[in-house]
Amino acid sequence: DARVTQTPRDKVTEMGQEVTMRCQPILGHNTVFWYRQTMMQGLELLAYFRNRAPLDDSGMPKDRFSAEMPDATLATLKIQPSEPRDSAVYFCASGLDNGLYGYTFGSGTRLTVV
């Protein structure tokens, strides 16, 4: 089965450090989402891309977060500097166009900032 691959699976870092999370969407999928999941806030949409162009990143703290798609096989989410409140599970999802067939999620990156 085709899958969305996220790395790393787990990341523990110290406050103030830069964190980079990577996502390999399913080949041929042209829409990529980044979500953050916490117990308190549930699933929050951070940013999403269509054909590598950012469509909406209004859910992302602009001062420290950045999301890019350097090519069709890689999406990145960076946090610089990281803070303890960024601790969460970050999910990437990919799909085709308007998602009529649903979107496929990766297994997530569990980030802990100490």
Add this chain to the structure above:
Amino acid sequence: GNSVTQMEGPVTLSEEAFLTINCTYTATGYPSLFWYVQYPGEGLQLLLKATKADDKGSNKGFEATYRKETTSFHLEKGSVQVSDSAVYFCALSDYTDKLIFGTGTRLQVFP
């Protein structure tokens, strides 16, 4: 703005009991509706979907019908199993194609 409201959990059931998880939505236009399931330590998996009014999505014994008149998409299963224990998310995809999730409902099934 568009939103999804789910019933609070956890929902606790005995094996073979009937399951209903309520979901209502607020949206302009005609969104597509989805149920996703998340097992412990995993990402979300698409369970079923419906793209227009009166459509019924079904998969693995689960069903949900897109009711435009009541803006609802309730999830049902006639006989749950222990292996169905997970968190269930109702979601909609609006005209912007963003996927908007509810808060999730934890289901616990005991033997």
